[in-house]
Amino acid sequence: MxxxxxxxxxxxxxxxxxxxxxxxxxxxxxxxxxxxxxxxxxxxxxxxxxxxxxxxxxxxxxxxxxxxxxxxxxxxxxxxxxxxxxxxxxxxxxxxxxxxxxxxxxxxxxxxxxxxxxxxxxxxxxxxxxxxxxxxxxxxxxxxxxxxxxxxxxxxxxxxxxxxxxxxxxxxxxxxxxxxxxxxxxxxxxxxxxxxxxxxxxxxxxxxxxxxxxxxxxxxxxxxxxxxxxxxxxxxxxxxxxxxxxxxxxxxxxxxxxxxxxxxxxxxxxxxxxxxxxxxxxxxxxxxxxxxxxxxxxxxxxxxxxxxxxxxxxxxxxxxxxxxxxxxxxxxxxxxxxxxxxxxxxxxxxxxxxxxxxxxxxxxxxxxxNSDMFSRWGVQLVQATGGARAAEVRVDYDDQVLRSLACETLSKEHGLTAREQEIALLLSQKKTNLQIEKQLVIAQGTLKAHVNHIYTKLDIHSRADFYTMLDAYERRIVEC
The missing domain is CATH 1.20.1250 (Growth Hormone; Chain: A;)
Known part of the structure; x- marks a missing residue:
């Protein structure tokens, strides 16, 4: 019932x-x-x-x-x-x-x-x-x-x-x-x-x-x-x-x-x-x-x-x-x-x-x-270059692209499920719990359980830690 x-x-x-x-x-x-x-x-x-x-x-x-x-x-x-x-x-x-x-x-x-x-x-x-x-x-x-x-x-x-x-x-x-x-x-x-x-x-x-x-x-x-x-x-x-x-x-x-x-x-x-x-x-x-x-x-x-x-x-x-x-x-x-x-x-x-x-x-x-819903299906992120010399070449991703790419990399390296990856992306967009619950059509307790699983896999304890980890992944992507 x-x-x-x-x-x-x-x-x-x-x-x-x-x-x-x-x-x-x-x-x-x-x-x-x-x-x-x-x-x-x-x-x-x-x-x-x-x-x-x-x-x-x-x-x-x-x-x-x-x-x-x-x-x-x-x-x-x-x-x-x-x-x-x-x-x-x-x-x-x-x-x-x-x-x-x-x-x-x-x-x-x-x-x-x-x-x-x-x-x-x-x-x-x-x-x-x-x-x-x-x-x-x-x-x-x-x-x-x-x-x-x-x-x-x-x-x-x-x-x-x-x-x-x-x-x-x-x-x-x-x-x-x-x-x-x-x-x-x-x-x-x-x-x-x-x-x-x-x-x-x-x-x-x-x-x-x-x-x-x-x-x-x-x-x-x-x-x-x-x-x-x-x-x-x-x-x-x-x-x-x-x-x-x-x-x-x-x-x-x-x-x-x-x-x-x-x-x-x-x-x-x-x-x-x-x-x-x-x-x-x-x-x-x-x-x-x-x-x-x-x-x-x-x-x-x-x-x-x-x-x-x-x-x-x-x-x-x-x-x-x-x-x-x-x-x-x-x-x-x-x-x-x-x-x-x-x-x-x-x-x-x-x-x-x-x-x-x-x-x-x-x-x-x-x-x-391409076995999951977050597969790229051949999508590649193309590097934008700047400067005339090779030493000055750098990646200049748009913020939204960089954020999504960081979430994808983080999720794969730490074994997040497709559901957890989706929640991680919503967290990275700094949405509130209420907004995430509405978009995922889930109850408050369910979201808390998912977030706790994400934190455990990432070995972090708060959103602040999550944002810090994301920043590190974004810097790593930019520097590669």
Whole structure:
């Protein structure tokens, strides 16, 4: 009973606006569902994805001048207008015109708006520590899947008003979420990309993996045939586990453990995406949705964590990754349309097997070397130099980068767990116990126990000792 009360209190404490991205996911799934809006098409969706690619790359390129996006009123207004107008064109074409042309252009507008609104949400998530992000994002995914499940039973005639309102709610909640976090005491929300942006390399490894996965998803014809309830269960399974892990916070069940579960599930999902294997459609669709949503959580954890720890622009990080990922999907889809009709079944099967092998190999290689939520995924801190002679060369890290790097080094050398490392980072930011408890969604006694474990491992007795040790690690990093 105590666990249920804890779960209820934790869920009740999440501001509803923080779950707004779930509304966007439900809206997108419903708007592009050909069973509901008959004039929607795969071709229009892929063309709309190209618009999303363009928006992501543009906003990533101009991030230094535009960020934070949530403070740009014209960005919020443009997303609201384009998404609602796109929805009107799609539903109007289905209910009145029935030409397919309006749906095509409506999809382009809606997908353009989606690309921008997702980056506003990324700004919000990039300002959250790992635990807080995992809770909010996973709860939002569950909310989105439930909305999609229940609303998909409605006809287009009943559903269309919601399709116009939902994107408006989404972008307003994204703006409100960013504003609330930015106003919190001790907020880590970056008002603009910091000077550290030029000293931290991009996490190329994860982007390569995402590109391969997206290419495979576009090239395969993902098996269908599962019931809507089974798809819902597959899509909501891992997000529910993450929510439980955060709110229960037991030694045996934590977010970093769920992080590791995603790897085998995603690998199995990658294999079952191949229709040639003859796997039952319901089983394959269940596994695919579970792996797809779980992998989305991992990707967001990695990028949000990098943004949070190093003060990087979430718009730049995620804009580049999403642009490359969707481009890979388009290329995969186009090759499938061009190659598959010209090849025999054996050749097509061979291509799919080869793609599955490459994908699984990348999963295994990259996740084994990046086995926890604080892995860098290939991120390197680049030294800034000064002076004309080698003797004058020195490291000039930004304060936030230096602090995060010192915490990482200290945690590894003293064997801190992922949870303890997260708390150490919050302590290094000089947050109060109350602020840390709120961000980790834990009770006061639980935090004290974690802090005592950290102090024992570091052989210190107070925060003052901790700050002194951090200063020593920072000096050592600067001098190396």
């Amino acid at each position: 105590g666990v249920l009360v804890k779960l209820y209190r934790g869920l009740a404490g999440i501001p509803l606006v923080f779950l707004g991205i779930g509304i966007q996911r439900a809206w997108a799934a419903l708007l592009f569902d050909e069973a509901i809006f008959s004039t929607a098409s795969q071709e229009a969706y892929v063309a709309g994805m190209a618009c999303t690619v363009a928006v992501n790359f543009l906003l990533a390129f101009f991030a230094p001048k535009l960020c934070p996006l949530y403070k740009r009123g014209w960005v919020i207004a443009a997303v609201a207008v384009l998404s609602s107008l796109g929805s009107l064109l799609v539903v109007g074409d289905t209910l009145v015109v029935r030409s397919g042309v309006l749906s095509f252009f409506g999809t382009l507008l809606a997908m353009t708006a989606t690309g921008a609104s997702m980056l506003v949400w990324c700004e919000f998530f990039g300002a959250l520590n790992v635990t807080r992000f995992a809770l909010f994002y996973s709860a939002a995914l569950v909310m989105g899947e439930l909305l999609n499940y229940f609303l998909s039973g409605l006809s287009a005639e009943l559903l269309w008003p919601l399709m116009v309102v939902m994107p408006l709610v989404n972008i307003l909640w994204a703006w409100d979420s960013c504003t609330r976090v930015a106003d919190e005491p001790g907020s880590a929300f970056a008002s603009a990309p910091t000077p550290a942006s030029g000293r931290v390399t991009y996490p190329v490894k994860l982007v390569v993996l995402m590109a391969v996965v997206s290419f495979a998803e576009g090239f395969y014809l993902v098996v269908e045939g599962a019931s809507s309830a089974l798809v819902l269960f597959g899509s909501a399974l891992l997000p529910c586990l993450v929510v439980l892990a955060v709110l229960v916070d037991s030694v045996r069940f934590r977010v970093d453990m769920v992080y590791r579960v995603v790897v085998p599930v995603s690998i199995v999902a990658m294999i079952t995406m191949m229709p040639d294997l003859g796997v039952h459609g319901g089983v394959a669709a269940f596994l695919f949705n579970a792996g797809d949503v779980g992998f989305a959580i991992v990707v967001m954890i990695v990028f949000s964590g990098i943004s949070y720890r190093y003060g990087l622009s979430a718009v730049r990080l995620n804009g580049i990754e999403r642009g490359i990922r969707y481009s890979a999907y388009i290329v995969g889809w186009a090759l499938n349309a061009l190659l598959v009709p010209a090849l025999d079944e054996g050749q097509v099967f061979g291509l799919r097997v080869g793609l599955a092998v490459v994908s699984v190999a990348l999963f295994a290689a990259l996740f084994v070397s």
